[in-house]
Amino acid sequence: MRAFDRKNNQLRNISIEPSVLLNADGSCLIKFGNTHVICSATCETSVPPFLRGQNQGWISAEYGMLPRSTHQRIKRESTQGKQSGRTQEIQRLIGRSMRTAIDLKVLGERQIILDCDVINADGGTRTAAITGSYIALHLAIRSLIARKILRTNPLISQVAAISCGIYKGQPIVDLDYLEDSNAEVDANFVFAGVEKVKDITTDSSTLKVENLKDHLVERVESLPIDPPETKKALIQNILKTPKKSTNLKDSLQKAAVIIDIMEKVVLPHSSDFLQGAHIMVEDNGSIYDRLKDLGLVKERFSSHHRDNKAESDASIQAGEIFREFLVGKTKDGKTWFQLEAHSIGGISNFVKHMVDYITYVLTGKNVGQYGLSEHVDSKVLLAKDAYERMIPSSMTKIMTSYLIEEKIQKGEVSFDSHFIVSEKAWRMGGSKSFMPLGEMVRLEDILSGIIIQSGNDACIVAAEGLYGTEENFVEAMNLQAQKIGMKDTHFVNASGWPAENHYSTAYDLTVLSRTLIKNHPEFYHIYSEKYFTFGKDQKGQPITQGNRNLLLYKDIGCDGIKTGYTDDGGYGMVASCVDDGRRYIMVINGLSSMKKRANEAMMLLDWIKQNFIHKKFYDKGDLIKEVDVWLGVRDTVQLVTAEKLSMVVPRSNQGKVDMKISIPSTLSAPLKAGDIVGKVSVTIDNDAQEIDILAKESIDKVGFLKRIACYFNYLFFNK
Numbered sequence: 013m014r015a016f017d018r019k020n021n022q023l024r025n026i027s028i029e030p031s032v033l034l035n036a037d038g039s040c041l042i043k044f045g046n047t048h049v050i051c052s053a054t055c056e057t058s059v060p061p062f063l064r065g066q067n068q069g070w071i072s073a074e075y076g077m078l079p080r081s082t083h084q085r086i087k088r089e090s091t092q093g094k095q096s097g098r099t100q101e102i103q104r105l106i107g108r109s110m111r112t113a114i115d116l117k118v119l120g121e122r123q124i125i126l127d128c129d130v131i132n133a134d135g136g137t138r139t140a141a142i143t144g145s146y147i148a149l150h151l152a153i154r155s156l157i158a159r160k161i162l163r164t165n166p167l168i169s170q171v172a173a174i175s176c177g178i179y180k181g182q183p184i185v186d187l188d189y190l191e192d193s194n195a196e197v198d199a200n201f202v203f204a205g206v207e208k209v210k211d212i213t214t215d216s217s218t219l220k221v222e223n224l225k226d227h228l229v230e231r232v233e234s235l236p237i238d239p240p241e242t243k244k245a246l247i248q249n250i251l252k253t254p255k256k257s258t259n260l261k262d263s264l265q266k267a268a269v270i271i272d273i274m275e276k277v278v279l280p281h282s283s284d285f286l287q288g289a290h291i292m293v294e295d296n297g298s299i300y301d302r303l304k305d306l307g308l309v310k311e312r313f314s315s316h317h318r319d320n321k322a323e324s325d326a327s328i329q330a331g332e333i334f335r336e337f338l339v340g341k342t343k344d345g346k347t348w349f350q351l352e353a354h355s356i357g358g359i360s361n362f363v364k365h366m367v368d369y370i371t372y373v374l375t376g377k378n379v380g381q382y383g384l385s386e387h388v389d390s391k392v393l394l395a396k397d398a399y400e401r402m403i404p405s406s407m408t409k410i411m412t413s414y415l416i417e418e419k420i421q422k423g424e425v426s427f428d429s430h431f432i433v434s435e436k437a438w439r440m441g442g443s444k445s446f447m448p449l450g451e452m453v454r455l456e457d458i459l460s461g462i463i464i465q466s467g468n469d470a471c472i473v474a475a476e477g478l479y480g481t482e483e484n485f486v487e488a489m490n491l492q493a494q495k496i497g498m499k500d501t502h503f504v505n506a507s508g509w510p511a512e513n514h515y516s517t518a519y520d521l522t523v524l525s526r527t528l529i530k531n532h533p534e535f536y537h538i539y540s541e542k543y544f545t546f547g548k549d550q551k552g553q554p555i556t557q558g559n560r561n562l563l564l565y566k567d568i569g570c571d572g573i574k575t576g577y578t579d580d581g582g583y584g585m586v587a588s589c590v591d592d593g594r595r596y597i598m599v600i601n602g603l604s605s606m607k608k609r610a611n612e613a614m615m616l617l618d619w620i621k622q623n624f625i626h627k628k629f630y631d632k633g634d635l636i637k638e639v640d641v642w643l644g645v646r647d648t649v650q651l652v653t654a655e656k657l658s659m660v661v662p663r664s665n666q667g668k669v670d671m672k673i674s675i676p677s678t679l680s681a682p683l684k685a686g687d688i689v690g691k692v693s694v695t696i697d698n699d700a701q702e703i704d705i706l707a708k709e710s711i712d713k714v715g716f717l718k719r720i721a722c723y724f725n726y727l728f729f730n731k
Contacts, residue, residue: 114149175201418492465559525599583605584599685709689705
């Protein structure tokens with residue numbers, strides 16, 4: 013039974029007292045049962061900066077609750093220095109609802125501000141505020157017309173709102189506080205005119221029922237996006253959504269979620285985001301849940317950077333811009349956002365990236381994959397679709413050069429070995445090293461042509477020269493891929509030329525690159541060369557070609573490795589860069605231009621510099637401790653580290669270090685220099701590294717008589 017014996021479809025007693033505030037342009041006191049809200053309207057002869065000169069007006073709203081509007085006193089938000097997410101959401105909902113009721117062009121360059129103050133709360137405060145706001149707005153417009161400030165009535169419809177929900181298994185309307193706080197699900201309906209639903213708000217997510225496109229445009233128009241060109245581009249992207257899209261409604265709903273994030277998270281917290289702050293959204297986790305339901309979150313592609321309060325964390329994986337976000341849900345059901353990149357340069361540019369992303373979800377265009385890992389410890393720091401198959405294009409040539417270097421390392425061939433240029437090699441299309449038909453070419457030039465010039469012809473010359481045929485060479489490529497742990501890679505040719513069933517993953521390419529750097533250090537300098545001269549043009553002039561890796565030309569510590577491009581695969585790159593003494597390997601793919609490829613790579617590298625630090629704990633040979641030696645010709649021995657111990661540490665976790673040293677208090681002779689006698693481990697945020705502790709010098713065992721004396725001293729003098 014509901015309070016006051018209400019039926020499930022029955023509203024509470026409603027009363028409206030107009031013009032309760034003498035100084036307002038329009039006002040009312042609206043009561044839904046024990047929920048009482050004062051709504052007032054104020055007309056100003058100015059508009060927000062983004063609407064100046066547009067010859068149209070604006071409607072905005074402010075919402076608040078008096079301290080004793082609830083059963084316990086609540087603090088005024090003004091004393092907290094910041095409005096809650098709930099308050100901001102309600103304000104935007106009221107403003108958005110009122111803007112659907114008025115022709116902003118007819119209003120002219122005027123702004124009407126609606127103030128909603130809850131004086132007694134018993135559930136349904138936002139729907140009461142919406143209905144009361146319309147009455148205050150209507151009275152204000154009537155006043156403006158009476159004073160001849162307005163000649164034409166800009167109101168185009170009436171607006172009212174009501175809540176509904178499932179309570180104790182039954183659908184009910186107009187929920188009071190007890191019902192609202194215990195409902196299985198609840199929603200707020202905003203009506204424009206008779207039986208015309210404008211908005212449904214459920215769990216903080218807004219969905220336009222009548223027309224998704226119009227609704228998204230309406231929401232974008234309400235956003236304070238600067239410059240205006242960005243807002244215009246965003247609206248155009250929504251309006252031009254192709255009807256032949258595989259799922260138009262799904263694409264529009266995805267775009268709605270991104271606008272929701274922009275509206276509820278990015279813009280209200282813009283200053284915090286510019287500082288890379290951790291943002292908590294009071295939304296019952298609904299934004300995170302919707303992102304997950306729409307397939308925009310994949311937990312297995314999460315960043316290394318974690319929040320210990322979160323049940324789960326994940327990187328949003330369907331677009332370039334979202335590598336800057338981590339998003340998750342806390343145990344108490346709030347959505348959190350963490351801005352990971354700091355290279356955006358301003359909130360305006362960030363919103364421009366949002367426009368690009370909405371274009372992505374509306375068109376379904378593939379933006380690409382990336383993986384960013386630390387070289388020594390193989391730690392994946394950030395990834396998106398890193399385990400999904402992709403077209404490796406000329407990044408295939410990393411394996412081609414690896415096999416050549418293996419042959420040289422084993423002494424089977426040398427840089428001075430010569431191989432003939434076959435007609436097949438000479439006729440290869442795409443990027444070329446211009447190797448002359450029928451001539452013998454030094455292997456050093458062949459390798460440089462592959463790495464620096466990305467010569468497809470050079471790949472064929474090497475494959476045929478080393479293995480007889482390209483087919484035999486490709487078989488060796490696939491065997492080597494399995495050997496080094498590339499788990500989802502299959503090569504069909506030596507050059508990366510477009511071919512069916514030729515694929516790899518961003519993760520596998522990091523494995524290959526890490527193995528190459530580790531196993532072939534004597535060849536690695538070639539990958540950083542900017543230019544290579546080989547062959548002659550038709551005029552007999554030497555042909556010099558530049559490396560397509562634009563990062564090599566910038567002072568950012570990049571020294572390799574290989575770029576790639578095909579029409580289907582887009583622009584990709586495997587880059588290796590050193591920062592603060594630590595090497596990082598990055599794979600990106602699927603970009604639309606060489607410039608975007610380089611820019612994306614630099615932003616990822618900047619993300620590393622801003623979010624991680626290389627922390628060194630021990631160098632190789634550092635003294636750990638000096639311990640006693642039982643029965644040794646010397647009484648003590650120095651214990652030292654076997655190797656350097658360092659880690660890539662999130663800047664936010666620098667102080668949270670758990671170090672453990674495990675060594676015995678006494679060692680027994682004989683000891684050899686280099687004997688492993690203990691371990692030292694460091695753990696940061698569940699990431700652990702461990703190295704051996706060694707005896708620094710050899711210590712022989714004492715002779716027989718000395719041993720007797722040692723036992724005697726131990727038994728009688730405990731020495």
